Amino acid sequence: MKIGILGTGGMAATLGGAWTAAGHSVVIGGRSQERAERTAGRIGAAGHGTLADAAGHGDAILVAVPAIDAPQLVGSLAGSLAGRTVIDCTNPIVPTGDGLMLNTGSATSVAHQLATAAPDACVVKAFNLCHVSIWTLRPPRFEDLPLAVPYCSDHPTAAAATQTLISSIGCTPAPCGGLARAAYLEATAALAIGLWWAGGQPRAAFPSLAEVPQSLND
Template sequence: MRIGIFGAGAMADALGTRWAAAGHELMITGRTAGKARALADKWGAHTGGFEEVAEFAEVALIAVLYQGMTSTLAQIGDAVRGKVIVDCNNPVEVEHFTLVTTPGRSMAQEIEQATGGHVVKAFNLCHARVWQMESPVFDGRRLVVPYCGDDPAALDTTRRLIADIGCEPLRVGDLRHAHHLEAMAAIMISLLFGGCEPHTVFNLVDRAAATPNG
């Protein structure tokens, strides 16, 4: 599968590395050309401009900080119209750990409206270090990855990409439910900023057992 990646940060690195290892063909673009070239070299892939990456892609991954999303979407325009877009982003500010989007409206819906692509929300609930794991497995069980969207073909493509990195896909609804995944991410991010280890952020039972008054 040809995957075009927009963004050259930790999430692009983690997911792109796993997909390259699974045999997918990648092309990347980003705000910092040097970072994009470094990742392309790591994967044996190519870099290009926004339009070039969009033309190359059968499926696009948008992986940028929410502060840069408006600029990224302006550069993408409608170049990915009708294509599958995987959105792993979280519009969460880290002072109060709340969403910056309009109440009840998700970033995933904003991306779909701006690009005309078929957006699926996925990969937004774990730190990049989790996606770097070769087959994320905890207590002998594959990591479950919630995803949601409206287009059947886009959902099927995303399901396969989740399985390709050794995880268990779990569809949780249509794109309206992306708002709930983003809200859940606000809690996850607050826990990570509070010092929780990324691989065990939900290991609350063990923490309670270790606490005298737990």
């Protein structure tokens, strides 16, 4: 698959690297051509260029810029993104005295804002729950199970493309409903990352159904 990545930071490099290793054609796009070239070279991407170059390359586009900048950027590229799968991996969170809090600037998710900014694009929320380092694992497996990657999408074609991108790096697609539920993924990221920062283990709050006492399953 052809993948354009908007951004040159950690998520662009690690997810782009995972997809490149899986055989996809990745182009890194950035405001700084020096940084785009450096990121592309580090992961062995097919190429680099401007943000518009990356948007025009991909069957799927990863938005890997700060959440606060993402809606305006996607809006500026709306024409190039029409009909394409646009994956939002951003986390609109800020540290406060009460821990990490959502900061979307509105009552909606960032993913919904991207869909509003580029109404002809097929926006998906995905890849936002894990630390950037997780995507360097080949493949990501924990307790002998492949990592599940939740995603939200309103478009069957975009959902299928996202499932391909998830499966191709050794993970399990976990559909979580339409884009209206993307806010739940963003809130889950704020909660989980806050627990990690506090030294907790978020996975301990979600035991497997196989571990539930049998009498409760009857």
